[in-house]
Amino acid sequence: MQAQKRLKPVKRCWVAHEKYGTGLVQQIMEGMDGISLKVNWRETKESPSLVPLESVSSGFMLGMEVQHVPISKAEKSLGEGAVLKTKEIAGYHQVLVHFSDQGETRWLPYERLAWIKGVKHRFCTNDFGDGTAPQKFRLKVLAHAIENWNENTGSLSRLDIDPLPHQVHLVHHILASGHLNWLIADDVGLGKTIETGMLLKALEQRGQAERVLLITPAGLTAQWKEELHNKFGLSEFRIYGENFQIEEEREWGMYKHVIGSIDRFKDENHLEKLLRADNWDLVIFDEAHRLSRRQYGLKFDASQRFQLANYLRPKTKAMVLLSATPHQGKQDKFQSLLMLLNPDRKEEIQTLALNPEVLSEMMIRNNKSDVTDLEGNFIFKGKTTRAIRVAQDEAMREFDESLQSYLRKGYLIASEMGQAGNAIGFVMTVYRKLATSSAKAINKALYNRKLRLLQEAESVAVNETSDHDERYVGEAEEKQLEALQGKEFFDGELEQLDILIAESEEVLKHDPKLRKFLNELMPSILANHKSEKVLIFTEYRSTQDYLKHALEQQFGVGSVDLINGSMKHQDRKFAIRNFESGGQFLISTEAGGEGINLQDKCHIMVNYDLPWNPMRLVQRIGRLYRYGQKHRVIVFNLYSPESMDDQIMELMHERIEQVVGDLSSVSGEYNERLGEDIMGEVADLVDVESILQEATSEGITRTRERIEEALEKAKNAASKQRELFDYAAGFDPDEAKEELNITSEHVKSFVAGMFNLLGIEVVDKIHKDLLWQIRLPEEIAMELGVRKTRWDVTFDRTLHSQRGNCEMMDLDNFIFKLLLEQAKSYEFNGLTASVGNTESIEGAVICSYLRWQNAIGLRQRQELVAVQVQQNNHVVMNSQVFCDWLLTELPVATQNQNKALKGMFEQNEHHCAAALKSKSNQLLHPEGIYPIAGSIFQS
Structure with missing residues (x-):
């Protein structure tokens, strides 16, 4: 009876017998008297003998190598391991085995182990x-x-791109560091999305990314979801508030890969729900410089966004921050980001100036000037910026003088009213921006202002402090103007508006800026290539509509696509696809300053207006000046030197270029690639807006002084920032040289060798041997669980993306997985x-x-x-x-x-x-x- 309760040992199981000692089971036989084992005894020289099952126990000893044999075909073997210990409990013998591949240790019945x-x-x-x-x-x-x-x-x-050396190195460096708490601060255009996807794929293979939370700006949630799916096969991510809602805490268990908007999650109601979720393996913040916390004396002023990250920190094993501009000349804010990553290293971070070398363990940064392709060639071809000066005609000059007079009165009243005059000051500032954008934009705004005054409605305060998405600032300003109602800002405003509207309409009859754009700039761009694609940027929707109408009149309906903040993700995606295929012009507001990547089809950009924030210009250029761009990027900036604001903006950009040139000179020679790195840093440090806001009352001379003062501070801050960032980890081509250098050729060689051994026939190789047509043996097809035996496979990502009916031979492919499993097995x-x-x-x-x-x-x-x-x-x-x-x-x-x-x-x-x-x-x-x-x- 006892024997029937016992498991049958597998062949080559070590058993012990009171009389014969220890031996290997050679055969298991069942008869009328029960189960007998044929054992090859180690201690005796006699032939293998039969012994009853109940007469033996475990013969395994410390250090023996064993293989787990499942009790049924429905179970999966634990693989091979080493014996650590044995024990007897309630008459049953068990063996403690360490399975090194899984890094697991298990107590198992000795009968299910075979000696190897x-x-x-x-x-x-x-x-x-x-x-x-x-x-x-x-x-x-x-x-x-x-x-x-x-x-x-x-x-x-499963990637649809070939990773660059710096991207491979970055992921390797992070995973080799022993922790995942890193600030990834690669320059704009170096592929932080790709690096994040590669990191997630590696963690997925390691089993360390079961629960991942990715928090992004509102306009990028859908794009992140799409890119993670298309580029990396990471298809489980769902967008909180769009793809799913949470009503009860237990529902979080259904969503383990979540993308959410930072501004949605920081809202009190959504934050409360988020904090009820189980802990995360990894939390990632995109555009992490938006997590602002400033120090004032001994106190901190933290934004809601920073508080969100702070609340999440104890609820995750690791946190990754992504930002091309993490410092922004604000050491306290930068240190706060590092403290988010490493709360336990607070004291070291607070004294960062004394021990900057700790940065190498927290931050990794690659610059455009350093990165190369697989052959060691620098991947960025450089850029050329050209200022296109627009001369004022008489109508434009008269309107500009009248507008300056109107603005001075508005600013004066705003100043006299103190805080109550903030709304007036805001309107004056937006009018200035609209005027530098286009004659149509300011005309429309002034006309709307007149209509509002005629309605004699009550005044509505303007909310300037909302935590809006910075990319939509121009569009938000236009909407706020439209919502602003009330009485005259000053006596006689309505009469002055009538004059301004009439003068702006005179400008529109022969708009010098539009004529320069349409009749001179566009023909010169298209002279050598009539179908050349052009990306055009403006801050405002009214200017966008104005340019669309003008371009379609000249180049035909359908030649222009638009991107702006009011569009849904799918509409933006369609506009980009149309521009890259049949379209010729894409006009984007700041909504396209981040997130859209057009380097494959376009290398020419026109800035119809210049943003007041120089960093926005860097972001715009980053849409074209990024990895994959095969041409030199050409940027045209339109401005009118006779308009004070345009004059200030041009002076500002000209001086920024000079400062960048100074900082980028090595041994007396200008390093163009280094200049591109520094440009973003300097632009990020200059507060142009405050200078421009005071320019109306201070005059151009004082404004020039203010620009010089601001740039001198920015230059010093950039120098200190670069000195600090020198301590961050970066691309080191020698770091992985110590490891086995595995290339795509090794992958091909492995597949070819396994095909040969397993009898998988390569029927033909076509498309310059990039596409293999194969035939699977019936037994392999059955093992794979497929009925079809003829398949097309490729190792080329481009070919795979072009042909939907071929299998990409990478580690996510079902055939490739079988080849790996077979080759790694003990039986192989x-x-x-x-x-x-x-x-x-x-x-x-x-x-x-x-x-x-x-x-x-x-x-x-x-x-x-x-x-x-x-x-x-x-x-x-x-x-x-x-x-x-x-x-x-x-x-x-x-x-x-x-x-x-x-x-x-x-x-x-x-x-x-x-x-x-x-x-x-x-x-x-x-x-x-x-x-x-x-x-x-x-x-």
Whole structure:
């Protein structure tokens, strides 16, 4: 009866017997008398004997290597591991096994474990397999190397782009650091979205991204969702408030990958709901410089956005902040961001000026001047900015003088009224901006003002302090003007408005700026290429409509597409698609200053008006001047030197360029690429708005002085900022050189080799060998769970995006996953091999995982190393020669003639232990060394 309750041991299970000692189960037989085992006893010389099941117990000993055998086909094996301990409980024997691949330790019934010969055992006992062993050794190493490289970089996952070296390095550096609390501060246009997606893919493979919260500006939520799906196959993200709502706390369990708007989440009601969600594995803030907290004496003034991040910090294991401009000349604000990431390092961050080297452990930054493509070529072709001066005619001059008079009266009244005059001051400022934008924009605003006055309605206060999305500032100002009702700001305003409206209509009859744009600038742009695409920026919707009408009159209906803040994400997407295919002109408000990327089809930009915030101009240019742009970017800025505000703006931009030139000069020569990096930093530090607001009353001379003062401060701040940022981590091409250099050629070689071994026929190679037509054997098709046996596969991302009916052979592909699983399995063999005819490699090469864990015993990092032990005991790790050998199509087998096998393996272990120790620190604790394959190489 007792025997029927016992599990049957599997073949090659170690058992112990009171009389015979320990042995390996060879066969299991069932008869009338119950279950008997045929066991090969280790201690006795007699032939294998039969013993009853109930007479044996566990024979496993410490250090033995075992394989878990599932009790049914419905279960998945836990893989291979090492015995740590045995115990007996209630008459049952159990074995504690450490499964190194999963980093897990389990107590298991000894009956479900089969003894195996691991790499060390086979290597040291000269067990190097048959003639197929070298090929299987090569493919096994490749399978592990490809998977490990992807785990450390995310670069071999389902991407629709080829990652650049700096992007691969960034993800690798973060994952190798032992923590995920980083400020990613790459320059505008270097692909922070791509880096984030690659990081998430790598964490997904590691099982460390089960719950992720991504918080973005309101206008970018849908775009983030779309890019994560299209570029990375991260399709589980849902947008809070759009794709789903939360009524009860328990509903959060259904949404583990969430995107949300920062301004929605900071709202009290939504924040309360968000804080009821379970803890997150990772929280990511896009445009993190919007999380502002300023210090005043010993007190802090924190925005609602910063408070949101602060509330979320204890509810996540890790936080990643994304910002191209994290400093903005405000050291206290910058330090607050770092404290969000690392609350435990508050004292170090507060004294950052004394120990700036700590920044290397918190912030990573790449500059446009440094990044290259895979061949080492600089990827940015530079940009040229040209100022297009618009001469005033008599009508324009008269209107400008009248408007300046009107503005001075308005500002004077606003000043006399104190705080109550803020609304008037706001209106005057917006009128100035509209006037520099276009004659149509100011005409429309003045006409609307007149209508409101005639209605004699009560005044409505203007809300200037709302936490609006900065990208829509121009459009928001227009809407606020339209909502403003009330009485005259000063006596005689209505009469003055009549004069201004009449004069502005005279300007519109022969608008000099529009004529310069249509009749001179556009023809010169299109002279050599009539279908050249042009991106046009303006702050205001009224100017946008004005330009659309004018361009369509000249170039035809349908030639112009628009982007503005009132459009839904799908409408914006359609406009971009239409512009890139059949359209010629795209007119965008500041809503397109972030988020839209047009570098593939366009390299010419016209700024019909210049934003008062110079950083907005940098953001605009960043839509074209980014990775993927194959041409030099040409930027045209329209302005009228006779208009005071335009004159000030042009002077400001001219002086910024000069300051950038000074800061970018190395050994007396201007470094253009470095200048592009500094431009954003300086523009971010200059407060042009305050200068312009006071220019009307101060006059141009005092304004020039104010500009010089502001730029001198910005120059000093930029210099200090760059000195500080020099301590941040950045692209280091040598960092990953110590690791196995796995390329796309290795991926192809692995697939070809596995196809050959598994009998997958490559019927044809077309499109310059980029597309393989394959035929699966029936048994492979059944294992994959597919009925179709003919498939088209490719390794080229561009071809895959163009052809919807072919499979991309990357780590997310179902065929590729099977190849990896097969090659890594114990049954595949290839754990050891003896390879002949190799002049470039001699001695032994043993491939092992080095693994580190965190302070609570969870795996944090692993590296695959190939240690070459030569005959003279010289040791080389991860040599390029071995990486090249991995591309060998059919390596030759040979008989091993080397006798010093045990010594070689010990040399390998010693070298691995030293490497493991050298990279261990407070965050990374050594877990162990786990060999996966070893080979002897002989000439």
